[in-house]
Amino acid sequence: MSKQELVVLGQDAESGTCRPGLVAAPLDDGQAAELAGLFKALGDPVRLRLLSMIASRAGGEVCVCDLTPAFELSQPTISHHLKLLRQAGLIDCERRGTWVYYWALPATLDRLADFLRTSSTSGAGA
Amino acid sequence: MSKQELVVLGQDAESGTCRPGLVAAPLDDGQAAELAGLFKALGDPVRLRLLSMIASRAGGEVCVCDLTPAFELSQPTISHHLKLLRQAGLIDCERRGTWVYYWALPATLDRLADFLRTSSTSGAGA
DNA sequence: GGCTTGCATTGACGTCTATCGATTCAACCT
DNA sequence: AGGTTGAATCGATAGACGTCAATGCAAGCC
Numbered sequence A, B: 001m002s003k004q005e006l007v008v009l010g011q012d013a014e015s016g017t018c019r020p021g022l023v024a025a026p027l028d029d030g031q032a033a034e035l036a037g038l039f040k041a042l043g044d045p046v047r048l049r050l051l052s053m054i055a056s057r058a059g060g061e062v063c064v065c066d067l068t069p070a071f072e073l074s075q076p077t078i079s080h081h082l083k084l085l086r087q088a089g090l091i092d093c094e095r096r097g098t099w100v101y102y103w104a105l106p107a108t109l110d111r112l113a114d115f116l117r118t119s120s121t122s123g124a125g126a
Numbered sequence C: 001g002g003c004t005t006g007c008a009t010t011g012a013c014g015t016c017t018a019t020c021g022a023t024t025c026a027a028c029c030t
Numbered sequence D: 001a002g003g004t005t006g007a008a009t010c011g012a013t014a015g016a017c018g019t020c021a022a023t024g025c026a027a028g029c030c
Helices: A029-042 A045-055 A064-070 A075-087 A106-116 B029-042 B045-055 B064-070 B075-087 B106-116
Strands: A091-096 A099-104 B091-096 B099-104
Touching: A029 A045, A029 A075, A029 A106, A029 B029, A029 B045, A045 A064, A045 A075, A045 A099, A045 B029, A064 A075, A064 A099, A075 A091, A106 B106, B029 B045, B029 B075, B029 B106, B045 B064, B045 B075, B045 B099, B064 B075, B064 B099, B075 B091
Parallel strands: none
Antiparallel strands: A091 A099, B091 B099
16 A cells, blocks of 8 residues: 655766665765755744654544644644655645645655665674 | 753653554644654755765774764754754763764664554555 | 954844644545 | 645745965974
8 A cells, every 4th residue: 555656856867876874974965955954844843743743643633623733833833844854755645525634755754864864784682 | 971861762651652643543732742853953955965875884993083074064063963963862972182082872763764654564565 | 551363152044944824635435 | 616624836045165365383494
C-alpha cells in the first residue's frame, strides 16, 4: 500500500549519487543545501509536533481540523507550517470534500535517518 | 574557557523519555522544543558541511585550521557555526596548544536517527 | 618583553522567519 | 442564489539568524 505521491525530492537522480551518510564523506554544496532545507523544516517545535501528530496517526491520515485546535496558534499559522512541511517533502495532503487530510512521507524521514546514523547497522551494534 | 551549555542530551528527564520516535506518538512541547533545537542546528548548509567534515574524519578530530579554508566565509562566521553545533551537543572541541580540534558526538546523531526512522529494521532494498 | 599566528567574541547590519488579522477560495447546505 | 464552514493566501510586523569587520585572547616564537 501507500503508493502515495512519493515523487518528492530527486532521490539521487543525477546529482545525489548514493546518499553516503554524514560520517562517510564530506558533503558537497548541493547535498548540504538540500539536506539543510529538510532539517530546517524540522527545526521548529510546531512543525515537529505537527509532523509527529501526522506520522503517528494510525490510519495514516489526519484532518487539519484535528491539528489546528491542538495548538494555541492561529489557523493561518498552522496552515503555514503545514505548507513548509509539504514543500520539504515530509508530508503530503489531499482535499476530500470540505476537509483537507495530511499524511507523512516515510521515504524522506528514512532518508534523513540513514543520513544521520553513524553506526551503519553492521555488526558491532551499539 | 567558560562552561558552555552542553546540556542538550537530557536522557532522563521526567517526560516519557522513552524516545518513542516520530511515528510512535505525538510529541509534547518539551520534547518538540528540544528536538527542534537539534534539527535547527542541522538546518544550515554550512553547519551541515562542517559536521560532515568533522564526522567523516578518520582520526575523529579536525583542526579548525582545516575547516575554515574550505569555505568562502570569514573566520568568525565559521567559528560561530562551530559554536552552535557545539551548543547543540553535536560536536565538542579541545584546545591543544595553538590549535583547536573538533570531533563529532555520535550519540546525538544516532538519537536523531532513531527518532526519524519510521520502519524499524525493515530492510527495504532500493 | 614584543611580535605573530590561531581562534573566539563583540557589535552592527541585512535578510529571513514566525506570527497575526484580514481576506479569499472551496465545498457544503439549505 | 445566498449563507456557512474549513482551509489557504495575502500584507504587515517583531524577532531571530547569518554574515562581516574589528577586536580580544591564548599560545608559541623572536
